[in-house]
Amino acid sequence: MSPTVDAQDVAVLALPQALPMEVGMPFQVLTSRTAEHYRVTLCGRRPGPVPTTGGFPVVAQAGLEAVVAADTVIVPAYRTAPEPPPDDVLDALRTAHARGARIMSICVGAFALAAAGLLDGRRATTHWAHADQLAAQYPLVRVDADVLFVDEGDVITSAGVASGIDACLHLVRTDLGAAVANRVARAIVAAPHRDGGQAQFIARDTPTHTASALAATRAWALEHLHEPLTVADLARHARMSARTLARAFDAETGRSPLRWLTAARVDRARDLLERTAWSTDRVAHESGLGTAANMRLHFHRQVGVSPSDYRRTFANAPT
Amino acid sequence: MSPTVDAQDVAVLALPQALPMEVGMPFQVLTSRTAEHYRVTLCGRRPGPVPTTGGFPVVAQAGLEAVVAADTVIVPAYRTAPEPPPDDVLDALRTAHARGARIMSICVGAFALAAAGLLDGRRATTHWAHADQLAAQYPLVRVDADVLFVDEGDVITSAGVASGIDACLHLVRTDLGAAVANRVARAIVAAPHRDGGQAQFIARDTPTHTASALAATRAWALEHLHEPLTVADLARHARMSARTLARAFDAETGRSPLRWLTAARVDRARDLLERTAWSTDRVAHESGLGTAANMRLHFHRQVGVSPSDYRRTFANAPT
Numbered sequence: 001m002s003p004t005v006d007a008q009d010v011a012v013l014a015l016p017q018a019l020p021m022e023v024g025m026p027f028q029v030l031t032s033r034t035a036e037h038y039r040v041t042l043c044g045r046r047p048g049p050v051p052t053t054g055g056f057p058v059v060a061q062a063g064l065e066a067v068v069a070a071d072t073v074i075v076p077a078y079r080t081a082p083e084p085p086p087d088d089v090l091d092a093l094r095t096a097h098a099r100g101a102r103i104m105s106i107c108v109g110a111f112a113l114a115a116a117g118l119l120d121g122r123r124a125t126t127h128w129a130h131a132d133q134l135a136a137q138y139p140l141v142r143v144d145a146d147v148l149f150v151d152e153g154d155v156i157t158s159a160g161v162a163s164g165i166d167a168c169l170h171l172v173r174t175d176l177g178a179a180v181a182n183r184v185a186r187a188i189v190a191a192p193h194r195d196g197g198q199a200q201f202i203a204r205d206t207p208t209h210t211a212s213a214l215a216a217t218r219a220w221a222l223e224h225l226h227e228p229l230t231v232a233d234l235a236r237h238a239r240m241s242a243r244t245l246a247r248a249f250d251a252e253t254g255r256s257p258l259r260w261l262t263a264a265r266v267d268r269a270r271d272l273l274e275r276t277a278w279s280t281d282r283v284a285h286e287s288g289l290g291t292a293a294n295m296r297l298h299f300h301r302q303v304g305v306s307p308s309d310y311r312r313t314f315a316n317a318p319t
Numbered sequence: 320m321s322p323t324v325d326a327q328d329v330a331v332l333a334l335p336q337a338l339p340m341e342v343g344m345p346f347q348v349l350t351s352r353t354a355e356h357y358r359v360t361l362c363g364r365r366p367g368p369v370p371t372t373g374g375f376p377v378v379a380q381a382g383l384e385a386v387v388a389a390d391t392v393i394v395p396a397y398r399t400a401p402e403p404p405p406d407d408v409l410d411a412l413r414t415a416h417a418r419g420a421r422i423m424s425i426c427v428g429a430f431a432l433a434a435a436g437l438l439d440g441r442r443a444t445t446h447w448a449h450a451d452q453l454a455a456q457y458p459l460v461r462v463d464a465d466v467l468f469v470d471e472g473d474v475i476t477s478a479g480v481a482s483g484i485d486a487c488l489h490l491v492r493t494d495l496g497a498a499v500a501n502r503v504a505r506a507i508v509a510a511p512h513r514d515g516g517q518a519q520f521i522a523r524d525t526p527t528h529t530a531s532a533l534a535a536t537r538a539w540a541l542e543h544l545h546e547p548l549t550v551a552d553l554a555r556h557a558r559m560s561a562r563t564l565a566r567a568f569d570a571e572t573g574r575s576p577l578r579w580l581t582a583a584r585v586d587r588a589r590d591l592l593e594r595t596a597w598s599t600d601r602v603a604h605e606s607g608l609g610t611a612a613n614m615r616l617h618f619h620r621q622v623g624v625s626p627s628d629y630r631r632t633f634a635n636a637p638t
Contacts, residue, residue, distance in 0.1 A: 020377075021347035024340030027373035028480065042375040049378060054346035056361040058339075059368060059376045127508070148508075160508035161347065162484065182593070182633060186520045189446070189467075189479035191632045201505045274501070313510045314501055 008175075010040045011062070011070035011096075015078035015085050015112065020054040022076035022106045022164050029168035032187040037176060043067050045089060053079050064092040070101055072171070076164065077107035082133055084115030093118065097154065104156040104171070106164035113155065114138040122152045127160030128202040146199040146304060159198040165190050196305035200313070213248050214238060221261065225268050225288045231257045265289050266302045273311040280307050327494075329359045330381070330389035330415075334397035334404050334431065339373040341395035341425045341483050348487035351506040356495060362386050364408060372398050383411040389420055391490070395483065396426035401452055403434030412437065416473065423475040423490070425483035432474065433457040441471045446479030447521045465518040465623060478517040484509050515624035519632070532567050533557060540580065544587050544607045550576045584608050585621045592630040599626050 012026050023042070030038040044050045044060030051057050067073055073096050084090065093116040097103050105113045110126035111134065113119050120140040125131070131145035144150060149158040149167040151174070158167035169192055173181035178192075185192035217238040221229060234257050235245040249257045268287040272278060278286070284295035292307075299307050331345050342361070349357040363369045363379030370376050386392055392415050403409065412435040416422050424432045429445035430453065432438050439459040444450070450464035463469060468477040468486040470493070477486035488511055492500035497511075504511035536557040540548060553576050554564040568576045587606040591597060597605070603614035611626075618626050 019343070019347060021340055021343030024338070024343045024371075024373065027371075028338060028340035031372075032480075040373065042373060052343075052346075053350075054343065054359065054361060056380050057378045059378065061375050129506070160506070161351075162507050162509040165481065183522075185633075186522055187448070187479070188481050189517055189520045190481040193632055193634075195631060198508055201508045203502075203505055312514065313512060314504075315512075 007037050007039060008071035009066075009069065010038050010072045010074060011043045011067045012040060012074045012076065013043050013067055013089070013092075013112075014050045014052070014058055014060060014076065015044075015080070015089065015109075016051055017079035018050060018052050018058070019077045019079070019107065019161070020052040020056070020058065022109075022161065023052065023058060025076070025106065025164045025168055026074050028188060029165060029184060030172065032184050034172060034176060034180060034184060038072075041066055041070075045086070064088060067092045068095045068099070070096060072102045072104065074168075075103070075105045075109035075112045077109050077127070077161070078112070081108035081111040082130065082137055083111075085112050090116040100154075102154055102156065104158070104167060106158050106167065107160050110134060110157045111137075113157065114141055118155050119157070122155060123150045124152075124155070124157040125150045125159045125198070126157060128198050129160070145202065147197045148194060160201070163198060166194055195309065196303070199302065199304040200310060214245075214252055218260075222264060222268075225261075225265050226286050227288065229261060229288065231261070234261070262298055263302060266295075266298050269295055269299060269307065270303065270310065270314075273307055274314050283307065326356050326358060327390035328385075328388065329357050329391045329393060330362045330386045331359060331393045331395065332362050332386055332408070332411075332431075333369040333371070333377055333379055333395065334363075334399070334408065334428075335370055336398035337369060337371050337377070338396045338398070338426065338480070339371040339375070339377065341428075341480065342371065342377055344395070344425065344483045344487055345393050347507060348484060348503060349491065352502050353491060353495060353499060357391075360385055360389075364405070383407060386411045387414045387418070389415060391421045391423065393487075394422070394424045394428035394431045396428050396446070396480070397431070400427035400430040401449065401456055402430075404431050409435040419473075421473055421475065423477070423486060425477050425486065426479050429453060429476045430456075432476065433460055437474050438476070441474060442469045443471075443474070443476040444469045444478045444517070445476060447517050448479070464521065466516045467513060479520070482517060485513055514628065515622065518621065518623040519629060533564075533571055537579075541583060541587075544580075544584050545605050546607065548580060548607065550580070553580070581617055582621060585614075585617050588614055588618060588626065589622065589629065589633075592626055593633050602626070 014023050027040050030040055041062050042060050043062045043066045046063040047060050049057035049059050097118055103118055107127045108130050110124055123142045123144055125144050125147050126134050128145045131143050135143040148163045149170055158164050169181050169185055172184050182192050217234055220237055235242045238245055245257055249260055253260050265287045269283050272283045280292040284292045289295040333342050346359050349359055360381050361379050362381045362385045365382040366379050368376035368378050416437055422437055426446045427449050429443055442461045442463055444463050444466050445453050447464045450462050454462040467482045468489055477483050488500050488504055491503050501511050536553055539556055554561045557564055564576055568579055572579050584606045588602050591602045599611040603611045608614040
């Protein structure tokens with residue numbers, strides 16, 4: 001196939017201690033059966049070796065001048081995130097963006113975009129384990145840890161690691177249409193659309209071990225999830241009024257007592273779905289969610305997939 | 320976490336024109352939250368730069384001596400496959416295997432293992448687009464293109480590209496258990512078990528354009544799939560006896576006329592599920608599979624997932 005007339009330049013910016021699989025993603029996804037629409041170049045702060053977390057260097061073909069000149073710039077994760085990259089890198093990202101380039105991050109590459117100010121006032125995502133830190137460090141960014149990627153048009157952020165494949169497929173779909181994206185997905189043996197977002201991959205809450213006003217009450221609640229606990233029960237255990245309890249929960253967990261309780265029950269259900277072969281009725285009962293239908297409702301809201309899909313994916317069964 | 324007592328050495332062997340995303344996979348999957356169980360080293364024929372299909376080199380930390388000494392050797396795809404790698408590479412793979420190392424390939428890396436004779440008499444897989452060639456070139460290998468990976472104990476082969484992630488997760492599950500593999504899967508935002516194997520990604524048959532005794536009959540059948548075609552109808556159109564037709568179909572397609580017809584109907588159903596919003600009843604009817612239940616049966620057998628799961632993954636709907 002000959003190149004499409006509107007072929008575009010993509011700069012993959014490898015920062016020191018980049019993750020090598022993520023560095024490889026745009027080269028794999030954007031150049032598989034896309035009729036040479038994308039010319040993808042590995043860039044560093046300057047041409048030459050860039051160390052990776054794999055312990056081996058990748059050799060950048062170009063420096064920041066190619067980042068500034070690109071149509072699309074992709075920043076894979078780098079291990080020193082959340083530290084911002086050096087100023088010349090931030091300047092290159094800002095200049096490229098101001099020129100009209102599309103800027104995309106993979107995983108914690110989002111910290112580089114945030115440091116350049118490109119995410120201010122925008123929705124964005126990153127690896128779930130670093131989403132809270134991104135939000136704390138850059139309060140103008142509206143962080144959504146539940147999705148696989150966020151497309152704000154000129155800025156695209158993807159969630160952790162493998163979500164970079166989803167985001168690259170999204171680029172192809174946006175630029176060349178769904179049929180081409182499906183063809184690419186088949187060629188790389190990846191789903192063109194993955195169900196359920198990043199939410200289902202977020203590790204379950206574990207009881208906090210830090211001393212806090214509510215630590216004892218939360219630990220007690222986690223041991224009684226299968227019982228019909230109410231917010232009044234929690235308040236009684238904490239020896240607080242319902243209003244004080246609500247304020248304390250909000251301060252410690254960012255949630256109301258009821259939402260915290262429901263989230264803890266869904267977490268328990270996830271654990272039981274993974275580790276047991278119990279029926280969904282029994283899982284719903286043991287996690288205090290009542291009926292399978294009620295569990296499905298809350299589960300889908302929090303995890304993004306149904307309990308049975310979740311079990312199919314995560315059950316610890318031998319293969 | 321401190322290293323596990325039985326930590327093992329993994330050699331990733333980058334052959335010239337290796338695919339960079341696949342080179343990165345073992346480094347990502349085997350070193351994410353595995354308590355330093357794996358020491359992963361990038362190897363080449365000798366230490367130094369190895370060109371990749373991305374246009375940039377990766378720099379191998381060690382040569383073939385590290386391949387020979389490793390506990391596990393992983394060979395990612397290289398663009399010159401199906402050509403065998405040089406003799407010193409084949410010797411290193413054979414020596415490592417004879418020493419008791421586990422040898423794994425990703426994608427068309429399987430051609431290197433086959434050339435070394437390591438797949439003789441074994442089940443193996445590779446990228447679906449190259450499975451027929453692997454089988455033709457190495458007739459002692461029992462090639463299965465429908466699965467994401469094949470584990471024969473001392474030799475593991477994975478299907479195309481992203482299946483390398485599945486196979487690396489399988490290594491972790493085998494070595495460290497399902498709970499650790501699930502933890503790794505969450506960390507890299509990938510499913511610990513993917514449904515349905517590689518079969519669902521295989522590109523649909525297109526009518527052959529080569530002159531053949533059956534070309535006209537097959538093209539005619541593809542235009543009448545929604546009708547109640549029988550093998551007798553095909554024989555009548557081809558002006559052959561049923562036995563001659565069966566022999567001709569077997570020679571041209573490797574299938575009986577009925578199996579070819581059913582496969583063509585399932586392919587039509589896949590296409591309709593992707594491109595239309597029709598009900599499964601209507602898709603079953605239009606593809607000549609009769610009822611939704613009958614379609615589900617044949618669809619699952621051929622594609623490995625249900626029609627509704629397939630549509631959810633591949634529908635060309637805008638996101």
